Amino acid sequence: MNIYKFYFNHLIEAVEKFKSDLKYSFIVEDILKKLTLEPPKNSINGDMSTNLAMILSKDLKLSSKIIAENFMVYISNFPGVDNVNVAGPGFINITFKQNVWLEFLSNMLQNSGNWDKLEIGKGKNINIEYISANPTGPLHAGHARGAVFGDALASLLTEVGYTVTREYYINDAGNQIEKLVDSSLLRYNELVTNKSIDIPEGLYPGEYLKEVGKNLVEKYGDKLETDPKEKVFEKVRSVSLDFIMRMIQNDLLKLGIEMDVFTSEKEIISGHLLTEILKILESKNLIFNGVLDPPKGTHPKNWEKREQLLFKSSVYGDDSDRALKKSDGTWTYFATDMAYHLDKINRTKGDLINVLGADHIGYISRINAAVRALSNDTISIDTKVCALVNLLEDGKPIKMSKRAGNFVTLSDIINAVGKDVVRFIMLTRRNDQSLDFDFKKVMEKSKENPVFYVQYAHARCNSIFRSSKVKEKELILKNPKRLKDVHEIELIKFIALWPRTLELAAKNHEPHRICYYLIELSSIFHSLWNKGKDNNIKFIVEDDLELTNARLSLVKAVALTIRKGLSILKIEPIFEM
RNA sequence: GGACGCGUAGCUCAGCUGGAUAGAGCAACUGCCUUCUAAGCAGUAGGUCAGAGGUUCGAAUCCUCUCGCGUUCACCA
Structure with missing residues (x-):
């Protein structure tokens, strides 16, 4: 019982009849693309309004007012129409009899379960990747917005008929995992030797890793040979990641979020997808060994020429080609991310959405290029950027510093104001605008909240x-x-x-x-x-x-x-x- | 310096992808509780949509330039 859709369908029929009655030669499909039937901004102008006459005036070489006058009669035949008039530059305004709205109400109440059902998705798959926070610590305030936004979007798309996959990409490879393992080992030794340890600069100082130390002791006792660290790396890595990912999932659950799929970067790297992307890129002639120019305008101090394996992302509108291999021959993060996107394309067989933080804006165009190349332009990817959240307490910014360890975690926020408040407030602003989250205001019982x-x-x-x-x-x-x-x-x-x-x-x-x-x-x-x-x-x-x-x-x-x-x-x- | 995003009332923001006289809330002023929750409602006032060009029937919205703010900028993840 979408009343706008109902009348829009009538409008389409009327346009076709109008065309054949008066032997016009415009192309109906082209007109339909631009045709609108909307509530006018000002209700003085009636209940619904169409721009038909204005978009036809060029094709018919007639003034939109005259077209509108001629078309009015077709609209007055619609069920329930009380009045039609032409106004402004050529809007055709429709007013319905009150009965139309009363019938709508009783109809809506009779079908209260599905009156607003929309079949936009038609069961098509869509994959939405969000959060994907590094598995090196608990989720913090900054993650809350992307998490809520992505989850609400997923829920919204499910509602309108898509088959949605909620996905989290775990960056469990590379440097930061080395650091995580080092940090965990320190906490382990701290516990075994019973001497408190200063966490050096660059490692993760958070208290939560003490739990990881404890878990290591429980699992392996105090006899873990931590030198050289290669011997225990895998063990520590897996205990650390297990713990942190469980913590993250727990926090997400508090926000009402359950992901469908967690994909591991490490597994992408060890799988066959990287060779797969090379094959695809080679077949399209999008890959070559070359030297990148220094970025325009900047003058990096340690700039040196390097020959690398490159992806011609510039073909797809990226500002520069992008490196797939580092000079030591290992894959770049972008290469594995490309492989990951190929993985998503293969699994989804439908469109992709990425929800990113504002600090990753510069990354979007190369991912777009990657998806276009890898899917032969058959898959579209929409990247939604979530801007910063400013945490405030009664109008004053809350100072956070990771070093001092007093940064506000997601869990802190939920404990303070509750999941529903967090979810609602995070959506009271367009995603690409920065948002103030004031602990005092969001709990206020007033119209301001x-x-x-x-x-x-x-x-x-x-x-x-x-x-x-x-x-x-x-x-x-x-x-x-x-x-x-x-x-x-x-x-x-x-x-x-x-x-x-x-x-x-x-x-x-x-x-x-x-x-x-x-x-x-x-x-x-x-x-x-x-x-x-x-x-x-x-x-x-x-x-x-x-x-x-x-x-x-x-x-x-x-x-x-x-x-x-x-x-x-x-x-x-x-x-x- | 390049790329991307943003700039709308004193403040915080919407604006249905190009439509009619640009809308809310706060703050300011004026009213409304013997009556279903006044934790609310009604009214007044407030604008060069950053600026300048362009595109067309029509621009806050699209294009170009300028100014201001933010993010980002070769092998990191």
């Missing part, structure tokens, strides 16, 4: 049902025509916008739109609530059961929609404040 505001609206819905002694579940709308007040109709119209919001959020990969929708829905509802004070349109009218029933039904529709939105964000609704 959007989480509260939305939850309060839902609690109020529930409060009305409590007072009415009617159970929300058992309520069946009897006579929608009893809803007559413009404010009631306005609320219904806004609910009718929900599937459209879902659709736009999903297509643009922008879960924040759901938050904004819920805030606005709450606002309209709070407003109607207060009308009970001065206009005497209370929801519960003691001596008019039918009217009460109709109004309660509207409240139910609001509650259903709020809950639906929250459920996509994986947030629990609150029933009583």
